[in-house]
Amino acid sequence: MRIEVFHDPLDNIPWEERPAGCTSVLWRSSKNPILGRNPVRNGSRVFNSAVTNFKSGFVGVFRVDHKDGRPQLHVGFSEDGFNWKLREEDIEWVSESGKPFPTFYAYDPRLVRIEDTYYITFCTDDHGPTIGVGMTKDFERFTRLPNAFVPFNRNGVLFPKKINGKYLMLNRPSDMGHTPFGDIFLSESDDMIHWGNHRWVMGRSSHNWWENLKIGTGPVPLQTSEGWLLIYHGVTLTCNGYVYSFGGALLDLKDPSKVLYRCKDYLMTPEADYETCGFVPNVVFPCALLCDPSTNRVAIYYGAADTHVAVAFGYLDEIIDYVKGNH
Numbered sequence: 001m002r003i004e005v006f007h008d009p010l011d012n013i014p015w016e017e018r019p020a021g022c023t024s025v026l027w028r029s030s031k032n033p034i035l036g037r038n039p040v041r042n043g044s045r046v047f048n049s050a051v052t053n054f055k056s057g058f059v060g061v062f063r064v065d066h067k068d069g070r071p072q073l074h075v076g077f078s079e080d081g082f083n084w085k086l087r088e089e090d091i092e093w094v095s096e097s098g099k100p101f102p103t104f105y106a107y108d109p110r111l112v113r114i115e116d117t118y119y120i121t122f123c124t125d126d127h128g129p130t131i132g133v134g135m136t137k138d139f140e141r142f143t144r145l146p147n148a149f150v151p152f153n154r155n156g157v158l159f160p161k162k163i164n165g166k167y168l169m170l171n172r173p174s175d176m177g178h179t180p181f182g183d184i185f186l187s188e189s190d191d192m193i194h195w196g197n198h199r200w201v202m203g204r205s206s207h208n209w210w211e212n213l214k215i216g217t218g219p220v221p222l223q224t225s226e227g228w229l230l231i232y233h234g235v236t237l238t239c240n241g242y243v244y245s246f247g248g249a250l251l252d253l254k255d256p257s258k259v260l261y262r263c264k265d266y267l268m269t270p271e272a273d274y275e276t277c278g279f280v281p282n283v284v285f286p287c288a289l290l291c292d293p294s295t296n297r298v299a300i301y302y303g304a305a306d307t308h309v310a311v312a313f314g315y316l317d318e319i320i321d322y323v324k325g326n327h
């Protein structure tokens with residue numbers, strides 16, 4: 001199977017071949033975790049972070065939990081996608097009229113280029129968690145737009161292009177705390193400010209126990225000839241707390257509220273020490289996906305145990321086959 005994929009050329013995608021003897025669809029980088037516990041002075045952990053290609057290398061928006069306990073977003077740059085240099089200062093947001101528009105907290109960013117603008121969506125506070133939206137063209141000046149929704153909402157993820165003339169955002173209504181429920185919805189907007197026509201996309205599964213508590217979108221969906229590839233996290237509850245794994249689905253190209261396929265088994269579950277041990281044990285939380293259209297190589301960036309950033313690799317055609325249940 002050769003799948004057509006709509007993504008910028010990416011012959012410098014971070015990559016390692018599948019290790020001998022590995023039979024899983026995804027495999028972990030031998031360099032994991034790719035960021036040490038505390039790469040900026042005021043941080044204590046960096047995880048759940050988003051990256052994309054930028055100029056000749058890569059740019060990232062990183063979730064840094066500061067020493068006061070509150071998360072904020074820091075920009076970082078990399079030539080190879082593995083070695084990152086993060087800015088010491090968190091993003092200084094201004095409103096569209098140029099006034100300071102700081103975040104009380106900001107976490108779990110997603111990053112996408114739509115036409116000539118990079119958009120950042122994240123979870124932030126407005127009398128409860130909701131979806132913050134910001135934009136930049138150069139990663140120097142950052143404009144924060146009004147929040148997309150009323151609380152409580154998390155995991156707001158934009159599509160990389162307008163569909164039927166509208167911006168689309170997947171999102172996950174939630175609660176004030178650690179949300180023991182959650183389905184994925186799709187909302188649309190003409191202007192990135194007013195969001196509506198909300199549609200339910202998919203829910204937690206009572207059949208697949210790894211995702212029987214809640215689900216939430218991971219990286220920006222990838223447009224392929226087989227549909228939009230959606231990587232999403234799924235959560236189960238054990239006697240020791242939540243366990244975060246991730247799986248995949250394919251959404252209809254013209255109407256992404258329609259699910260074409262959804263995997264039965266997870267693509268990845270916490271297994272490595274840096275995923276099972278950390279600030280919050282047993283979490284793999286994907287936030288970004290790169291794909292090189294000429295080789296169908298995929299790199300998925302994920303947060304590990306709310307402590308580290310890690311990366312996993314796979315081939316797009318194998319991932320899609322797996323999502324379709326052909327494995």
Ligand code: BMA
Binds near residue numbers: 107
């Ligand atoms: C979610 C979010 C994520 C985090 C996960 C596991 O509710 O807060 O940032 O990775 O819980 O703690």
